[in-house]
Amino acid sequence: MARRKSADLLFLVCFLAGVLSVVHFIFTFRVIPRTEHVHRDHCIDIKEFEKVSLGPVDKTLNTSDQAVSSSAAGFVYPASKFFTVWHEDSAPRVNSKLRGKKKIVVWGDEEEWDETIPSPCRPDVPPCDITLDIGQSEDADAVVFYYSRTPNVFNSSSMPKRYPHQHWIFFSDEAPLYPAMRDHDFVSYNGVFNMTMTYRLDSDVPALYGSTDIVYNKLKGKDRRHSKELDYSVGKKGLAVWFVSNCYKYLPRFAYARELLKHMDLDIFGKCGKEIACPGKGYDCSDNIIKQYKFYLAFESYHCREYITEKFWRNALENEAVPIVLGPPKCDYERIAPPNSFIHVDDFESPKDLAAYLKRLDKDTELYNQYFRWRASPKPTESISSDYGSAWCRLCKKLYDMDTTERKVYTDIDRWLKGKSYDQCKPIVLLDYNDPRNNVHFVNNFTSL
Secondary structure, eight states: HHHHHHHHHHHHHHHHHHHHHHHHHHHHHHHHHSSSSOOTTTTOGGGOOOOOOOOOSSSOEEESOOOEEEEETTTTOOSSEEEEEEEEEOOOOSSSSSSSEEEEEEOOOOHHHHHTTTTTTOTOOOOEEEEEGGGGGGGGGGEEEEEEGSSSSSHHHHHHHHOOOEEEEEEOSOOOOOOOOHHGGGGTTTTSSSSSSSSSSSSSSOOOSSOOHHHHHHHOOOGGGGOTTTTTTTTEEEEEEEEEOOOOOTTTTHHHHHHHHHTTTOOOEEEEEEEOOTTTTOOOHHHHHHHTEEEEEEEEOOOOOOOOHHIIIIIGGGGGGGGEESSSSSHHHHHHSSSTTHHHHGGSSSHHHHHHHHHHHOOHHHHGGGGGGGSOOOOSSSSOOOOHHHHHHHHHHHHSSSOOOEEEEEETTHHHHTTSOSBBOOOOOOOOTTOGGGGOOOOOOOOOO
């Protein structure tokens, strides 16, 4: 009898263990994929992730085991396998003299950065000293390295001396496929940087090209945009316009544009089309032209997740032209753009279908103006308010808000940039950009403005 009871007990234990294994497998199957890097053809659903605080731990923590909150964006992203976070005692400063401000040293060219760094920040941001004087790096709380100012292969002799209390920050506004980015061996930089500062929302310090909040703030006080009866087609003589100067013919946008030209009027300016003489940076000149068109081709050079540049924000939205977008998936735009403010090429079977829709909007004033209704009622949104200028203020605030015991290092910044399976961007043909045989030039009849 005792043996039978023992056998029954053993069977029950094995049965329960089997049930737990099945439950664990199901849970793992359902939850773990959501913590992996999302494939470029799918979007991160912010609502799927709960805000989780990162509690103190005694030893190195691989963050692939849990979700990590993003204080900058206000929500969490899937846990990353590309960096490690741990806690340890605060490192003392090299210079023990107390300062009332955090100090940020930008490792770069003074002429290049002069117009980028704001001073001072907003009133709600504690004060920071942001300097281009690399001689002050010893006492800096953070050192920001713009990617193009770092060696293609990591070389400690070309970098400043590192101090335990500092945060080293990788900064880039370019996509991984950009030639100068491709020249870098980022594998050699694994274990070097503590933070990232890029156009991506999952950066430690997002530095977007624009945001809905910034657009809305610019609309405040402009009474004409608060009238729902305003007709935005008035004064626009042309259908669609495109300013483009990167003429490398293997960029996917050129094949689409060639096909689009077969079915609609499209005026192309810049090095790849009709060159115009514009003083300085040429914004005033190009702005005056864009404002005379109903649509602007905000075609990105590279199809990389979240890579949405000034083509969308400055060239199109600020000039009251509806952006026709080609680049990252539609949901990336929807996450940060004003509602119903753009047209994505992915919504159409072909360039011919897109052209037919644009010509329909050209004739239907009421339908066309639907793309401007968001301007009538600017309101606060949940989108992150960050551009190049405010990103520096965001970094400053982050330095004050951080747990002084927290340490973080990117153990695989190469794949953080390019994707776990190197799928952050759609691949393109990579040849010599400087070879004139690899450039394209459009010659077509232009609208008489």
